[in-house]
Amino acid sequence: MQKETIIPESKDNAFRDLIIKTPGGKNIPTCMQCGICAGSCPVSHEMDYTPRQLVRMIQLGLKKEVLNSNTIWICTTCFSCSVRCPRGIFPTELMETLKPIAIKEGIKNRNAKFDNIFANVVKNNGRASEFLLISKYSISEPGMLKQAPFGLELMSKGKLPLSIDKMEDARELEAIFKLGEEK
Amino acid sequence: MKYSYYPGCAQHGTALDQRISVEAVFKRLGIELEEIKNWNCCGALHVDDRTTRVGLSARTLAGAKGLDIATPCNLCYSNLMRANTALEDSDLKNMINGALATKYEGNTKPKHLLEVVVNDLGLAKLSEQVKKHLKINAVPYYGCLLTRPENKFDSPENPVSLDNLISTLGAEPVKYYYKTKCCGGPILLTNEDLALQLAKDILVMAKETGADCMVVTCPMCHLQLDAKQKAVEAKFNIKIEMPIIYFTQLIGLAMGIAPAELGLDKHLVSTDKFIAKAGR
Numbered sequence: 499m500q501k502e503t504i505i506p507e508s509k510d511n512a513f514r515d516l517i518i519k520t521p522g523g524k525n526i527p528t529c530m531q532c533g534i535c536a537g538s539c540p541v542s543h544e545m546d547y548t549p550r551q552l553v554r555m556i557q558l559g560l561k562k563e564v565l566n567s568n569t570i571w572i573c574t575t576c577f578s579c580s581v582r583c584p585r586g587i588f589p590t591e592l593m594e595t596l597k598p599i600a601i602k603e604g605i606k607n608r609n610a611k612f613d614n615i616f617a618n619v620v621k622n623n624g625r626a627s628e629f630l631l632i633s634k635y636s637i638s639e640p641g642m643l644k645q646a647p648f649g650l651e652l653m654s655k656g657k658l659p660l661s662i663d664k665m666e667d668a669r670e671l672e673a674i675f676k677l678g679e680e681k
Numbered sequence: 682m683k684y685s686y687y688p689g690c691a692q693h694g695t696a697l698d699q700r701i702s703v704e705a706v707f708k709r710l711g712i713e714l715e716e717i718k719n720w721n722c723c724g725a726l727h728v729d730d731r732t733t734r735v736g737l738s739a740r741t742l743a744g745a746k747g748l749d750i751a752t753p754c755n756l757c758y759s760n761l762m763r764a765n766t767a768l769e770d771s772d773l774k775n776m777i778n779g780a781l782a783t784k785y786e787g788n789t790k791p792k793h794l795l796e797v798v799v800n801d802l803g804l805a806k807l808s809e810q811v812k813k814h815l816k817i818n819a820v821p822y823y824g825c826l827l828t829r830p831e832n833k834f835d836s837p838e839n840p841v842s843l844d845n846l847i848s849t850l851g852a853e854p855v856k857y858y859y860k861t862k863c864c865g866g867p868i869l870l871t872n873e874d875l876a877l878q879l880a881k882d883i884l885v886m887a888k889e890t891g892a893d894c895m896v897v898t899c900p901m902c903h904l905q906l907d908a909k910q911k912a913v914e915a916k917f918n919i920k921i922e923m924p925i926i927y928f929t930q931l932i933g934l935a936m937g938i939a940p941a942e943l944g945l946d947k948h949l950v951s952t953d954k955f956i957a958k959a960g961r
């Protein structure tokens with residue numbers, strides 16, 4: 499990867515402070531760049547910045563680079579990095595912190611789209627009906643059509659029921675989802 | 682023994698086989714699982730807002746009515762555990778309780794069904810129910826979220842509970858270095874190429890041990906390793922043919938329960954050869 503010079507104008511201290519104040523963010527300034535997170539990560543080879551680099555970039559306040567990195571979305575949330583970090587930083591939770599911020603900043607990708615569909619299905623039905631999720635996601639991702647034979651195979655085993663699994667009453671969840679929307 | 686039971690969404694869909702085996706096995710073990718009324722999804726790994734995600738699990742924890750919660754899913758288990766930790770922040774707890782019909786006091790203990798069997802029932806007690814020693818070699822595969830990040834029930838680096846369970850059933854747990862490596866399940870729909878690569882590594886390593894099956898604890902691992910196994914074979918032009926067995930199904934076989942009563946006919950990878958060998 500070509501090395502880029504960090505210019506003072508790309509540093510955003512407000513962004514750095516915002517992330518450090520989030521739950522799990524307070525240990526970020528203590529990162530000593532040991533790289534255990536990147537070495538433990540099963541998917542760091544696909545990331546444009548490894549978890550180690552991302553933490554450093556947050557220390558430096560590189561908001562644009564952090565929020566545009568694919569790192570946040572490639573993470574499989576396996577927590578291998580988090581149980582090993584000698585500084586008590588939870589890079590997995592950091593990815594979770596960054597997702598809604600990136601979405602708010604206008605980042606659009608398949609993961610953000612899927613997460614939005616997922617949250618809405620849960621909000622409206624109380625449960626994540628796999629059939630409903632896949633149908634809604636396939637409408638916006640035409641590439642999913644090639645999964646149709648797989649869906650049929652699951653159906654033949656009774657594993658993808660067409661009936662939508664729902665709570666008897668999902669109204670209480672509205673208040674829970676509202677907590678997130680009010681922020 | 683009685684638990685509030687939180688099945689999780691997969692039990693009503695792709696984890697049909699696990700659901701059938703849980704129903705068959707736990708009753709016979711004398712463990713009562715009382716399903717939580719009107720339960721909701723835990724948000725899995727896809728409800729991005731933290732407060733909402735913790736709130737969804739807080740509602741579940743509040744619904745336990747003084748009992749421990751048992752769940753068959755690693756994701757649900759991890760979310761419930763993490764919610765308990767997050768709710769130690771009293772401001773967050775008060776805010777979330779403001780949105781809940783039943784307030785959560787903070788003292789419900791979530792347990793994975795594996796923990797219920799291995800720790801609460803105990804392997805000595807389980808061995809009394811074993812009618813048939815399974816003369817097979819099995820790969821113990823724990824996945825990510827059973828032991829991470831909360832690290833309360835077994836080691837996140839080298840867990841042994843499933844190994845010990847496999848031994849108790851008369852089978853041999855093989856040495857397997859990827860026992861806690863990620864299967865790729867969470868990114869299956871959004872990044873299939875990478876997800877299948879991760880599944881391939883796990884399956885190839887399992888195949889190399891020469892084991893008769895791989896034992897899993899999580900519906901998402903099962904979906905990745907069983908249902909998508911054919912896709913892995915096609916993509917990388919390899920033959921795996923590895924039966925992926927839920928630990929509840931393995932217990933059932935050792936208790937002498939018929940394979941169909943354990944959902945073993947619902948897998949996408951054939952279990953016939955495995956059943957024939959385990960049934961000897």
